[in-house]
Each structure stands twice: as C-alpha cells, then as structure tokens.
Amino acid sequence: MKSVIPKGNSGLGRKTHLLGTKVRNLRKRNNLTLDDLSSRCIRINAEYAPSVSYLSMIERGKRVPSFDMLEVIAEVFQKSPDWFLDDVPEQDDITPDKGSSGGISGMPLEPSFLFTHDILQIAIPEMLSQTGISGRQFAHLLIRAHQEHHQNHFPDLEKAAEEVGMKRMPLSVGELTMLAQQQGLQIKWFNKLPKGFAAEYGVNETSVVTSYFAHPNTICINRLLEKHERRLKYDIAVHIGHSVLHNNDGLKSVLVTGLNQYSVMQGGSNTKVHSSHIDTQDILQAWRDFEASFFAGALLCPKVPFRQLLDRNGYEIQTHEIVNVSASVAMRRMTAVSPxxxxxxxxxxxxxxxxxxxxxxxxxxxxxxxxxxxxxxxxxxxxxxxxxxxxxxxxxxxxxxxxxxxxxxxxxxxxxxxxxxxxxxxxxxxxxxxxxxxxxxxxxxxxxxxxxxxxxxxxxxxxxxxxxxxxxxxxxxxxxxxxxxxxxxxxxxxxxxxxxxxxxxxxxxxxxxxxxxxxxx
Incomplete structure (x- = not known):
C-alpha cells in the first residue's frame, strides 16, 4: 500500500499523538524487546534504523521519528506508515495489552500530553468534585485496581505474615495475643467509645467500632468481641499487621463492622468524609489499612496450609469453621491462595x-x-x-x-x-x-x-x-x-x-x- 504521508517531520508532527503507543503495543504483542526491534530495523535499513534509546523515546512520546525511520519500523510489523498515525484510531491498537496481569481492562492514556502528571493532578480533583466522589472513595478505587492488576497476589505481605505466624493454622486467641505482645502491643477492653470518637471518625448508627489503636502501644477492643471469637482474632491480626508493616508510625487504625465502608476517616474530622479533596495521607492510610487486612488474612490462613485444606475440602465455604475464622476471611483468602x-x-x-x-x-x-x-x-x-x-x-x-x-x-x-x-x-x-x-x-x-x-x-x-x-x-x-x-x-x-x-x-x-x-x- 502506497503511503500518502509527505516525507519529512512537518507532515507527521500533528498526527503522531498515538504513534508511540501503537509502536509499543505492537512490539509487546510480538514479544520483542527494544533491543530486538532496533536490531530488526537495522537489518532492514541501518541508515534510518532507530537506536534502543531513541525507540524508547518514540514509545514515550518524547520524539517523533522521521518519515524514513517510520517506514523502517512499519516494515518490521508489515504495516503501512499511515497506520501509525492518529487518522487510524483503532481502540485495540492503543489499548494496553496487560497479558496475564489480570483485573479489569485499562484505558489508553492517549494522547499522552493530555495525561501528563501535571494535567492529571489538576483534572482528578475537579472530576471528583463534579461527580461527588470523595478522596477516600477514590483511594479505595486505586487500591482495588492495584489489587486486581496483581490478581490479589502480594508475596511480600504473605512472607511477612508467615515470618510472624510461622505458618501455624489455626491460631487461637491466646496465640494471637502472644504474637501481639511480641510486637510490644497490649490489649485493653472498652465498653463505650471515648466521648466524641464516633463523630470524629464518622461512625454512623449502622456500624460498630470493634477495635482501634491508642498510643503508645495499645489495642482497644470492644467487649462485644468476647462473644465473637472469629472477629476478635481478625482484629488482633490486623493490628499486628499494622505493627509489623508500619512500625506503629503514626498508626491511626480503626476497625468498623457495618455499612459505612468509606465514612471512617483515619485521623481526620468528619467534615472530610464528603470532601473531594485528595489528602495524600488519607490515600496512604487507606493503602496501609489494605496491607494490614491482607496481612491478617495471611496470618490466620497461611497460603500453603490453607490451600491444602481447601483442596482436601473441595473449596467448600464451611472450611472456614475448621480454621475458626469468619466466612469472609476464608472466602477472600480463596482468591489469593488458589492455584x-x-x-x-x-x-x-x-x-x-x-x-x-x-x-x-x-x-x-x-x-x-x-x-x-x-x-x-x-x-x-x-x-x-x-x-x-x-x-x-x-x-x-x-x-x-x-x-x-x-x-x-x-x-x-x-x-x-x-x-x-x-x-x-x-x-x-x-x-x-x-x-x-x-x-x-x-x-x-x-x-x-x-x-x-x-x-x-x-x-x-x-x-x-x-x-x-x-x-x-x-x-x-x-x-x-x-x-x-x-x-x-x-x-x-x-x-x-x-x-x-x-x-x-x-x-x-x-x-x-x-x-x-x-x-x-
């Protein structure tokens, strides 16, 4: 097919917003490294072949190839040079191929100049403000996307939990209490929350605070959990996770059961709950809460023993009773430990x-x-x-x-x-x-x-x-x-x-x- 593009960069400049992404996606879908692609280009035409570093800049939108160079790249992939330009905006050609990464499909961040770091920093708060999504909700969306991208596998968190629990299963309340003490934590029970606590943390009437961390090294646990051993074990495990992973540095962990998933703002006033303002500390705390929760599941249901137990019991939900954990902990762990x-x-x-x-x-x-x-x-x-x-x-x-x-x-x-x-x-x-x-x-x-x-x-x-x-x-x-x-x-x-x-x-x-x-x- 004869190209209709005029030679020289002047004919390319305004039509190359998607070019780098198309080159990168083609290269990855053909399992080629940058070095592989550069070598193939050299074999076709050494004079106009891009170097590895120049290819990388093309893919990142930092450089626009000359028409002669584009012809060489196009020949490698058996495409017309026209195909690489904005005039052929096939969605599949610019959508990232995530391979086996799992999770929901991503969207192409193209044209790249509209998705720069600076522009996103301005646009995201405005988007949240107009849609009514709070910064806390946005943080949870980011975490979920990260979790799904990695197919719920976090080997470093698994390893940290296994080092603490020594892969023992099941762990009793007494054993978890001893593990907490080894982290320098002490347990204190409460019947009522401190005055103003619910208002400060946005806890509503459909929820119950089951535990929270109080400085310097105290886990405060609701006496209600004395009759709910499985939830008690989970709460202690989460607080151990915060201690192990975050060294209790600025720990503001509050565990709540009930409907207000996003209303508990760690370490902030209730006025922040419905705000679209993105507080970096809120996002960091949300991530730390996720890590501690994942750690707790790995501590209570260590990967290999729990996988073997599930295998023996055909992944029945009732398997949670054998380990003496809640059904929610066991079912979430299924997604992480299953082959x-x-x-x-x-x-x-x-x-x-x-x-x-x-x-x-x-x-x-x-x-x-x-x-x-x-x-x-x-x-x-x-x-x-x-x-x-x-x-x-x-x-x-x-x-x-x-x-x-x-x-x-x-x-x-x-x-x-x-x-x-x-x-x-x-x-x-x-x-x-x-x-x-x-x-x-x-x-x-x-x-x-x-x-x-x-x-x-x-x-x-x-x-x-x-x-x-x-x-x-x-x-x-x-x-x-x-x-x-x-x-x-x-x-x-x-x-x-x-x-x-x-x-x-x-x-x-x-x-x-x-x-x-x-x-x-």
Missing part, C-alpha cells in the same frame, strides 16, 4: 451496596458504591440471596456478556450478619472460560450456545448433557465442589445493567419490568 487465578469476590448489603469487592478478570459489577442506578440486574446471585435469604450456601452458574462476548461464571453465596446485625451476602466466584480453554475446549462457542439456550428459554435453560459433562469435567479438575453443584443447576442470564438485559422480553421493558428499585453503583 486457579480467575476469581471474584463480593460482600453485598441491601438494598445494593458492595462493601468489599475483588473483581478478578474484570467482571462487571452488579452495582457499586458511587452513584444510584435504577436498573440493577436482579438475577445476580448476591441480589437473589439478599431478597430471598436461604439457609446454608447456594451455587449458581451464570452467563454474562463482557466486552460483547459471553462468559461463563460460577459462584457460591452465603447469608450472614455482621456485629451491627446488618444482613449481607458473601459471594466467591470464578470465571470458567480460562479453565475450559485450558482443557482444550472452545469456551466462547460453549458460552454462546448456553446464552442462546437461555435467551430462548426466557432467561434460563437446562444444559445439554454434552455441555454439562464437559463442565463437570472442568469442575473436577478445579476440585471446587460448588462448581460441580452449579453446573448441575440451570444456568441464568445476568447482565451488568438492566438496559443491557439479553432476555426476551427484557426485564426492563415497559409494563413487564420485574423491578424498578434504586441501587447504588
């Missing part, structure tokens, strides 16, 4: 608040925490369990469109109550598509077939025996009992929003709408 990488986890409160989320593989949310929506999909397992509580646990096989392609999910959900007596649903699930592919199956075709059957069946349908047999085989290889149970039920169509409902007729069409409630998203 299978493609998990998600929800902790959902009525009417529609997700207090905790781990969104592996970028699964869309049934609702969230930031804004109200009027069309939540009521067929998600967490939705059904909130509205129709069941005894024990419940497995569900679901079909959900993600990026215009149907995916097969299976989850196990259970009802529980927190110490403030708020009912909520815990849900652990996996994306089955990678497991099907790993066994040589065509996950996309199977998902399409199941989806078509469910659409024609009004939203649910019986699995054909051949597909059920294949999925049961995958479930046995994964050794997850509730996946086997889910495969033996009729799969359900679910959607990220009612406006995208694939059912015929739609759940949200005219007078036939099943539900019109308002949820938080």
């Amino acid at each position: 299978y990488k493609h998990w998600h986890y929800f902790d959902a409160f009525a009417p529609g608040k997700l207090k905790a989320v781990y969104r592996g593989n970028g699964i869309p949310l049934p609702w969230g925490n930031m804004r109200e929506v009027a069309d939540p999909c009521q067929h998600w397992a967490v939705f059904r369990m909130i509205n129709t509580p069941v005894t024990g646990t419940s497995a569900q096989l679901s079909i959900l469109n993600v990026g215009n392609e149907p995916r097969i999910y299976c989850c196990e959900s259970t009802n529980t109550k927190d110490l403030a007596q708020n009912s909520h649903v815990l849900c652990s699930g996996i994306d089955l598509n990678p497991a099907i592919q790993a066994q040589g199956g065509d996950a996309t075709s199977i998902a399409h077939e199941i989806k078509e059957l469910c659409v024609s069946g009004g939203g649910s349908a019986k699995l054909p025996q051949s597909i059920q047999k294949q999925l049961l085989s995958v479930a046995k290889i994964l050794n997850i009992n509730w996946v086997e149970r889910g495969v033996q039920t009729d799969p359900r169509l679910i959607c990220s929003r009612g406006a995208e409902c694939p059912r015929e007729p739609s759940c949200y069409s005219g007078d036939d709408a099943v539900i019109k409630s308002t949820f938080i998203a």
